[in-house]
Amino acid sequence: MPELPDVEIQKEYLDATALHKRIAKTQILSRDLLKETTPRKLRTALKGHEFKSSRRHGKYLFARVSSEGKWVVFHFGMTGFLKYFRQEDEKPEYTRILFSFTNEYHLAYVAQRKLGLIQLINDMEGFIEKHKLGPDALDPGFTFKQFRESLGDGRAMVKSALMNQKALAGVGNIYSDEILYQAGIDPRRRTGDLSGEEQKRLYRQMHRVLKTAIDKRADPSGFPRSFIIPHRRGDNKCPGGGELKSLKVSGRTSFYCPGRQK
DNA sequence: CCTATAGCCTGACGGC
Protein backbone atom coordinates (compact mmCIF):
# COMPACT_ATOMS: atom_id res chain seq x y z
CA MET A 1 0.00 0.00 0.00
CA PRO A 2 2.30 2.78 1.02
CA GLU A 3 4.64 4.03 -1.66
CA LEU A 4 4.55 7.55 -3.03
CA PRO A 5 1.26 7.26 -4.98
CA ASP A 6 -0.48 5.52 -2.08
CA VAL A 7 0.66 8.12 0.42
CA GLU A 8 -0.44 10.88 -1.96
CA ILE A 9 -3.91 9.32 -1.96
CA GLN A 10 -3.80 9.15 1.84
CA LYS A 11 -2.98 12.85 1.82
CA GLU A 12 -5.92 13.64 -0.44
CA TYR A 13 -8.10 11.53 1.83
CA LEU A 14 -6.93 13.35 4.95
CA ASP A 15 -7.48 16.70 3.23
CA ALA A 16 -10.99 15.75 2.17
CA THR A 17 -12.06 14.38 5.53
CA ALA A 18 -10.22 15.32 8.72
CA LEU A 19 -8.81 18.75 7.88
CA HIS A 20 -10.26 21.68 9.85
CA LYS A 21 -12.11 19.47 12.29
CA ARG A 22 -11.61 20.28 15.95
CA ILE A 23 -9.87 17.46 17.79
CA ALA A 24 -11.68 16.47 20.96
CA LYS A 25 -9.69 13.40 21.91
CA THR A 26 -6.73 11.31 20.83
CA GLN A 27 -6.49 7.66 21.83
CA ILE A 28 -3.21 5.83 21.54
CA LEU A 29 -4.12 2.17 21.25
CA SER A 30 -0.56 1.07 20.60
CA ARG A 31 2.42 2.98 21.92
CA ASP A 32 4.77 1.07 19.65
CA LEU A 33 4.19 3.42 16.72
CA LEU A 34 4.94 6.56 18.72
CA LYS A 35 8.49 7.79 18.17
CA GLU A 36 10.23 10.45 20.27
CA THR A 37 6.98 11.41 21.92
CA THR A 38 4.60 10.09 24.55
CA PRO A 39 0.85 9.55 24.52
CA ARG A 40 0.48 12.43 26.95
CA LYS A 41 2.50 14.85 24.81
CA LEU A 42 0.58 13.90 21.68
CA ARG A 43 -2.79 14.18 23.37
CA THR A 44 -2.11 17.59 24.89
CA ALA A 45 -0.57 18.96 21.68
CA LEU A 46 -3.70 18.06 19.73
CA LYS A 47 -6.54 18.63 22.14
CA GLY A 48 -8.74 21.51 21.03
CA HIS A 49 -6.71 22.04 17.86
CA GLU A 50 -7.12 20.89 14.27
CA PHE A 51 -5.11 19.61 11.33
CA LYS A 52 -4.97 22.68 9.17
CA SER A 53 -2.93 21.53 6.18
CA SER A 54 -0.85 18.60 5.01
CA ARG A 55 2.24 17.86 3.00
CA ARG A 56 3.90 14.75 1.67
CA HIS A 57 7.58 13.96 1.22
CA GLY A 58 8.34 10.56 -0.21
CA LYS A 59 6.38 8.05 1.82
CA TYR A 60 5.86 10.40 4.77
CA LEU A 61 2.72 12.42 5.38
CA PHE A 62 2.87 15.56 7.53
CA ALA A 63 -0.25 17.13 9.06
CA ARG A 64 0.14 20.64 10.38
CA VAL A 65 -1.46 21.25 13.76
CA SER A 66 -3.08 24.60 14.50
CA SER A 67 -0.81 25.19 17.47
CA GLU A 68 2.79 26.38 17.86
CA GLY A 69 3.69 25.25 14.34
CA LYS A 70 3.73 21.59 15.25
CA TRP A 71 3.26 18.72 12.80
CA VAL A 72 2.11 15.15 13.19
CA VAL A 73 4.17 12.83 10.98
CA PHE A 74 2.61 9.66 9.63
CA HIS A 75 4.54 6.81 8.09
CA PHE A 76 2.53 3.80 7.02
CA GLY A 77 5.09 1.02 6.98
CA MET A 78 3.89 -1.78 4.76
CA THR A 79 0.31 -2.04 5.94
CA GLY A 80 -0.84 1.36 7.21
CA PHE A 81 -3.71 3.59 6.06
CA LEU A 82 -6.15 6.21 7.34
CA LYS A 83 -9.88 5.73 7.80
CA TYR A 84 -12.43 8.43 8.56
CA PHE A 85 -15.75 7.25 9.92
CA ARG A 86 -18.74 8.20 12.06
CA GLN A 87 -19.67 5.44 14.44
CA GLU A 88 -17.02 4.40 16.91
CA ASP A 89 -18.08 0.78 16.51
CA GLU A 90 -17.01 1.02 12.86
CA LYS A 91 -13.46 1.36 14.12
CA PRO A 92 -11.28 -0.78 11.85
CA GLU A 93 -9.37 -3.76 13.16
CA TYR A 94 -5.74 -2.87 13.91
CA THR A 95 -6.53 0.76 14.65
CA ARG A 96 -3.42 2.02 16.47
CA ILE A 97 -4.25 5.69 16.95
CA LEU A 98 -7.73 7.18 16.99
CA PHE A 99 -8.41 10.89 16.62
CA SER A 100 -11.93 11.92 17.58
CA PHE A 101 -13.38 15.23 16.42
CA THR A 102 -16.03 17.45 17.90
CA ASN A 103 -18.25 16.67 14.89
CA GLU A 104 -18.39 13.13 16.26
CA TYR A 105 -16.38 11.68 13.42
CA HIS A 106 -13.13 9.79 13.94
CA LEU A 107 -9.90 9.34 12.05
CA ALA A 108 -8.12 6.03 12.55
CA TYR A 109 -4.51 5.29 11.79
CA VAL A 110 -4.71 1.61 10.96
CA ALA A 111 -1.74 -0.72 10.62
CA GLN A 112 -1.75 -4.46 10.93
CA ARG A 113 2.02 -4.68 11.25
CA LYS A 114 3.60 -2.05 13.43
CA LEU A 115 6.24 -0.98 10.97
CA GLY A 116 5.20 2.64 10.60
CA LEU A 117 5.55 5.62 12.88
CA ILE A 118 3.65 8.54 14.28
CA GLN A 119 5.65 11.44 15.60
CA LEU A 120 5.14 14.99 16.80
CA ILE A 121 7.67 17.43 15.38
CA ASN A 122 8.30 21.16 15.22
CA ASP A 123 10.29 21.28 12.04
CA MET A 124 9.49 19.36 8.88
CA GLU A 125 12.74 20.20 7.11
CA GLY A 126 14.63 19.12 10.21
CA PHE A 127 12.82 15.79 10.19
CA ILE A 128 13.70 15.22 6.52
CA GLU A 129 17.32 16.07 7.22
CA LYS A 130 17.50 13.85 10.25
CA HIS A 131 16.19 10.91 8.26
CA LYS A 132 18.52 11.89 5.41
CA LEU A 133 15.66 11.65 2.94
CA GLY A 134 16.49 12.46 -0.65
CA PRO A 135 14.35 14.75 -2.81
CA ASP A 136 10.76 13.74 -3.33
CA ALA A 137 10.56 11.80 -6.59
CA LEU A 138 7.76 14.05 -7.90
CA ASP A 139 9.11 17.37 -6.66
CA PRO A 140 9.04 19.68 -9.71
CA GLY A 141 12.47 20.93 -8.65
CA PHE A 142 13.94 17.41 -8.84
CA THR A 143 15.66 17.75 -12.20
CA PHE A 144 17.15 15.07 -14.42
CA LYS A 145 20.59 16.27 -13.43
CA GLN A 146 19.79 15.78 -9.75
CA PHE A 147 18.16 12.43 -10.48
CA ARG A 148 21.35 11.24 -12.17
CA GLU A 149 23.38 12.31 -9.16
CA SER A 150 20.92 10.65 -6.77
CA LEU A 151 21.15 7.34 -8.61
CA GLY A 152 24.91 7.46 -8.53
CA ASP A 153 27.24 5.61 -10.86
CA GLY A 154 28.53 2.86 -8.63
CA ARG A 155 28.02 -0.86 -8.35
CA ALA A 156 24.57 -0.68 -6.77
CA MET A 157 21.83 -2.40 -8.70
CA VAL A 158 19.55 0.14 -10.30
CA LYS A 159 16.49 -1.23 -8.52
CA SER A 160 18.16 -0.77 -5.10
CA ALA A 161 19.15 2.76 -6.06
CA LEU A 162 15.58 3.65 -7.04
CA MET A 163 14.32 2.30 -3.71
CA ASN A 164 16.99 4.04 -1.65
CA GLN A 165 15.09 6.74 0.24
CA LYS A 166 18.30 8.63 0.89
CA ALA A 167 18.86 8.95 -2.85
CA LEU A 168 15.30 9.84 -3.79
CA ALA A 169 12.19 9.55 -1.67
CA GLY A 170 8.97 7.76 -2.52
CA VAL A 171 9.76 4.76 -4.73
CA GLY A 172 9.44 1.30 -3.19
CA ASN A 173 9.43 -2.32 -4.28
CA ILE A 174 6.29 -2.31 -6.42
CA TYR A 175 6.76 0.95 -8.30
CA SER A 176 10.48 0.43 -8.88
CA ASP A 177 9.56 -2.72 -10.81
CA GLU A 178 7.03 -0.79 -12.87
CA ILE A 179 9.45 2.05 -13.62
CA LEU A 180 12.16 -0.40 -14.70
CA TYR A 181 9.72 -2.31 -16.86
CA GLN A 182 8.48 0.83 -18.59
CA ALA A 183 12.06 2.01 -19.10
CA GLY A 184 13.10 -1.40 -20.46
CA ILE A 185 15.91 -1.87 -17.97
CA ASP A 186 16.84 -5.04 -16.08
CA PRO A 187 16.59 -4.50 -12.30
CA ARG A 188 20.05 -6.02 -11.75
CA ARG A 189 21.91 -3.53 -13.93
CA ARG A 190 24.57 -1.51 -12.07
CA THR A 191 23.94 2.20 -11.93
CA GLY A 192 27.44 2.82 -13.22
CA ASP A 193 26.71 0.87 -16.40
CA LEU A 194 23.62 2.82 -17.45
CA SER A 195 23.90 4.95 -20.56
CA GLY A 196 22.73 8.56 -20.56
CA GLU A 197 19.81 7.49 -22.70
CA GLU A 198 18.82 4.84 -20.15
CA GLN A 199 19.06 7.30 -17.27
CA LYS A 200 16.81 9.64 -19.20
CA ARG A 201 14.27 6.89 -19.83
CA LEU A 202 14.26 6.03 -16.12
CA TYR A 203 13.65 9.63 -15.16
CA ARG A 204 10.81 10.05 -17.65
CA GLN A 205 9.16 6.74 -16.80
CA MET A 206 9.45 7.42 -13.08
CA HIS A 207 7.32 10.51 -13.58
CA ARG A 208 4.88 8.86 -15.93
CA VAL A 209 4.38 5.80 -13.72
CA LEU A 210 3.97 7.71 -10.45
CA LYS A 211 1.65 10.31 -11.95
CA THR A 212 -0.46 7.70 -13.69
CA ALA A 213 -0.79 5.75 -10.45
CA ILE A 214 -1.92 8.85 -8.57
CA ASP A 215 -4.34 9.67 -11.38
CA LYS A 216 -5.84 6.19 -10.94
CA ARG A 217 -6.01 6.68 -7.18
CA ALA A 218 -3.24 4.12 -6.66
CA ASP A 219 -5.72 1.38 -7.52
CA PRO A 220 -4.03 -1.24 -9.72
CA SER A 221 -7.38 -2.37 -11.15
CA GLY A 222 -7.56 0.95 -12.97
CA PHE A 223 -3.97 0.95 -14.25
CA PRO A 224 -3.27 0.89 -18.02
CA ARG A 225 -3.05 -2.50 -19.72
CA SER A 226 0.59 -1.74 -20.42
CA PHE A 227 1.50 -1.82 -16.69
CA ILE A 228 2.91 -4.93 -15.04
CA ILE A 229 1.66 -4.17 -11.52
CA PRO A 230 -1.77 -5.79 -11.99
CA HIS A 231 -0.08 -8.91 -13.36
CA ARG A 232 2.32 -9.62 -10.51
CA ARG A 233 1.01 -12.37 -8.30
CA GLY A 234 -1.85 -12.51 -10.78
CA ASP A 235 -1.66 -14.14 -14.19
CA ASN A 236 2.12 -13.54 -14.27
CA LYS A 237 1.94 -12.44 -17.90
CA CYS A 238 3.90 -9.59 -19.40
CA PRO A 239 1.64 -7.04 -21.05
CA GLY A 240 3.70 -7.32 -24.23
CA GLY A 241 3.66 -11.13 -24.17
CA GLY A 242 5.80 -13.66 -22.37
CA GLU A 243 6.12 -14.70 -18.76
CA LEU A 244 6.79 -12.39 -15.84
CA LYS A 245 9.90 -13.60 -14.03
CA SER A 246 10.78 -13.01 -10.40
CA LEU A 247 14.05 -12.78 -8.53
CA LYS A 248 15.45 -11.27 -5.36
CA VAL A 249 17.10 -7.88 -5.50
CA SER A 250 18.40 -6.58 -2.19
CA GLY A 251 16.17 -9.02 -0.40
CA ARG A 252 12.95 -7.96 -2.12
CA THR A 253 10.99 -9.99 -4.61
CA SER A 254 11.17 -8.30 -7.97
CA PHE A 255 9.14 -8.98 -11.09
CA TYR A 256 10.38 -8.21 -14.57
CA CYS A 257 10.00 -9.20 -18.21
CA PRO A 258 13.25 -10.57 -19.68
CA GLY A 259 12.10 -10.00 -23.24
CA ARG A 260 11.72 -6.30 -22.79
CA GLN A 261 14.16 -5.42 -20.00
CA LYS A 262 17.84 -5.44 -20.95
C1' DC B 1 32.87 5.32 1.84
C1' DC B 2 29.97 1.64 -0.48
C1' DT B 3 26.55 -2.26 -0.83
C1' DA B 4 24.23 -6.36 1.08
C1' DT B 5 21.94 -8.69 4.76
C1' DA B 6 19.32 -9.51 9.18
C1' DG B 7 15.84 -7.86 12.24
C1' DC B 8 11.67 -5.61 13.54
C1' DC B 9 6.03 -6.73 13.60
C1' DT B 10 1.83 -9.46 12.61
C1' DG B 11 -1.03 -12.42 9.93
C1' DA B 12 -2.06 -15.34 5.74
C1' DC B 13 -1.06 -19.23 3.25
C1' DG B 14 0.64 -23.82 1.79
C1' DG B 15 2.71 -28.27 2.97
C1' DC B 16 3.04 -32.03 6.05
Added chain:
DNA sequence: TGCCGTCAGGCTATAG
Protein backbone atom coordinates in the same frame (compact mmCIF):
# COMPACT_ATOMS: atom_id res chain seq x y z
C1' DT C 1 -6.87 -29.73 12.78
C1' DG C 2 -2.34 -28.08 14.18
C1' DC C 3 2.25 -26.79 13.53
C1' DC C 4 5.89 -24.82 10.78
C1' DG C 5 8.22 -22.23 7.41
C1' DT C 6 7.83 -18.53 4.18
C1' DC C 7 6.38 -14.36 2.66
C1' DA C 8 4.44 -9.55 2.65
C1' DG C 9 4.17 -2.65 -1.52
C1' DG C 10 8.28 -0.50 5.19
C1' DC C 11 12.88 1.13 7.62
C1' DT C 12 17.06 0.75 10.57
C1' DA C 13 21.21 -1.17 12.23
C1' DT C 14 25.00 -3.96 11.36
C1' DA C 15 28.36 -6.68 8.62
C1' DG C 16 31.41 -7.18 5.00
